[in-house]
Amino acid sequence: MIxxxxxxxxxxxxxxxxNIRSAYAAANQLxxxxxAPFIPHATHFWDLMFHRPYEFWLELDNAFLxxxxxxxxxxxxxxxxxxxxxxxxxxxxxMFSDIPSLVSHFTEQRKEP
Numbered sequence: 662m663i664x665x666x667x668x669x670x671x672x673x674x675x676x677x678x679x680n681i682r683s684a685y686a687a688a689n690q691l692x693x694x695x696x697a698p699f700i701p702h703a704t705h706f707w708d709l710m711f712h713r714p715y716e717f718w719l720e721l722d723n724a725f726l727x728x729x730x731x732x733x734x735x736x737x738x739x740x741x742x743x744x745x746x747x748x749x750x751x752x753x754x755x756m757f758s759d760i761p762s763l764v765s766h767f768t769e770q771r772k773e774p
Protein backbone atom coordinates (compact mmCIF):
# COMPACT_ATOMS: atom_id res chain seq x y z
CA MET A 662 0.00 0.00 0.00
CA ILE A 663 1.25 3.46 -0.92
CA UNK A 664 -0.23 5.40 2.03
CA UNK A 665 -3.00 5.37 4.60
CA UNK A 666 -5.69 7.91 3.68
CA UNK A 667 -8.42 9.17 6.01
CA UNK A 668 -11.63 9.84 4.05
CA UNK A 669 -13.42 12.82 5.65
CA UNK A 670 -16.71 14.14 4.38
CA UNK A 671 -20.33 14.88 5.11
CA UNK A 672 -22.21 12.24 7.03
CA UNK A 673 -25.47 13.46 8.54
CA UNK A 674 -26.02 16.60 6.42
CA UNK A 675 -28.69 16.15 3.74
CA UNK A 676 -28.84 12.57 2.39
CA UNK A 677 -26.98 10.31 4.81
CA UNK A 678 -27.09 7.28 2.49
CA UNK A 679 -25.64 9.32 -0.39
CA ASN A 680 -22.90 10.68 1.89
CA ILE A 681 -21.92 7.18 3.02
CA ARG A 682 -21.91 5.98 -0.57
CA SER A 683 -19.67 8.89 -1.60
CA ALA A 684 -17.18 8.03 1.13
CA TYR A 685 -17.11 4.38 0.07
CA ALA A 686 -16.80 5.34 -3.61
CA ALA A 687 -13.77 7.51 -2.82
CA ALA A 688 -12.27 4.76 -0.66
CA ASN A 689 -12.84 2.21 -3.40
CA GLN A 690 -11.07 4.42 -5.92
CA LEU A 691 -8.18 4.93 -3.49
CA UNK A 692 -7.93 1.17 -2.89
CA UNK A 693 -7.86 0.55 -6.65
CA UNK A 694 -4.89 2.95 -6.81
CA UNK A 695 -3.00 1.09 -4.09
CA UNK A 696 -3.85 3.25 -1.06
CA ALA A 697 -5.20 2.05 2.29
CA PRO A 698 -8.34 4.13 2.96
CA PHE A 699 -9.88 4.59 6.39
CA ILE A 700 -13.62 5.29 6.18
CA PRO A 701 -15.06 6.81 9.37
CA HIS A 702 -18.52 6.52 7.80
CA ALA A 703 -18.27 2.75 8.32
CA THR A 704 -19.13 3.24 11.98
CA HIS A 705 -22.66 4.06 10.78
CA PHE A 706 -23.33 0.32 10.53
CA TRP A 707 -21.81 -0.42 13.95
CA ASP A 708 -23.97 2.31 15.47
CA LEU A 709 -27.11 0.84 13.91
CA MET A 710 -26.52 -2.39 15.82
CA PHE A 711 -24.93 -1.03 19.00
CA HIS A 712 -25.75 2.64 19.45
CA ARG A 713 -23.19 4.82 21.17
CA PRO A 714 -23.05 8.56 21.83
CA TYR A 715 -21.85 10.81 19.00
CA GLU A 716 -18.83 11.82 21.07
CA PHE A 717 -17.65 8.19 21.16
CA TRP A 718 -17.51 8.10 17.36
CA LEU A 719 -15.61 11.39 17.23
CA GLU A 720 -13.04 10.10 19.71
CA LEU A 721 -12.65 6.88 17.74
CA ASP A 722 -12.12 8.79 14.49
CA ASN A 723 -9.62 11.10 16.20
CA ALA A 724 -7.68 8.06 17.41
CA PHE A 725 -7.24 6.80 13.83
CA LEU A 726 -6.57 10.11 12.08
CA UNK A 727 -3.02 10.55 13.49
CA UNK A 728 -2.12 7.12 12.04
CA UNK A 729 -2.90 8.30 8.50
CA UNK A 730 -0.50 9.74 5.95
CA UNK A 731 -3.08 12.04 4.34
CA UNK A 732 -6.68 13.16 4.59
CA UNK A 733 -9.07 13.34 1.64
CA UNK A 734 -11.73 15.98 2.38
CA UNK A 735 -14.82 15.21 0.31
CA UNK A 736 -16.96 18.17 -0.77
CA UNK A 737 -19.93 19.35 1.21
CA UNK A 738 -20.70 20.98 4.54
CA UNK A 739 -19.72 18.92 7.57
CA UNK A 740 -18.86 20.13 11.04
CA UNK A 741 -17.24 16.77 11.84
CA UNK A 742 -15.13 16.66 8.67
CA UNK A 743 -14.07 20.27 9.26
CA UNK A 744 -12.88 19.31 12.75
CA UNK A 745 -11.01 16.33 11.29
CA UNK A 746 -9.34 18.63 8.75
CA UNK A 747 -8.34 21.00 11.57
CA UNK A 748 -6.81 18.11 13.55
CA UNK A 749 -4.93 16.93 10.45
CA UNK A 750 -3.55 20.45 9.94
CA UNK A 751 -2.37 20.62 13.56
CA UNK A 752 -0.68 17.24 13.14
CA UNK A 753 0.96 18.23 9.85
CA UNK A 754 -0.98 15.64 7.86
CA UNK A 755 -1.47 16.82 4.27
CA MET A 756 -5.06 17.37 3.16
CA PHE A 757 -6.41 17.01 -0.36
CA SER A 758 -9.78 17.88 -1.85
CA ASP A 759 -9.49 15.49 -4.77
CA ILE A 760 -7.87 12.17 -5.56
CA PRO A 761 -5.67 13.37 -8.47
CA SER A 762 -3.95 15.91 -6.17
CA LEU A 763 -3.40 13.25 -3.54
CA VAL A 764 -1.94 10.84 -6.10
CA SER A 765 0.31 13.58 -7.47
CA HIS A 766 1.61 14.34 -3.96
CA PHE A 767 2.57 10.75 -3.24
CA THR A 768 4.00 10.26 -6.74
CA GLU A 769 6.29 13.26 -6.23
CA GLN A 770 7.16 12.10 -2.74
CA ARG A 771 8.29 8.71 -4.06
CA LYS A 772 10.52 10.46 -6.62
CA GLU A 773 12.44 12.38 -3.95
CA PRO A 774 15.81 10.82 -2.97
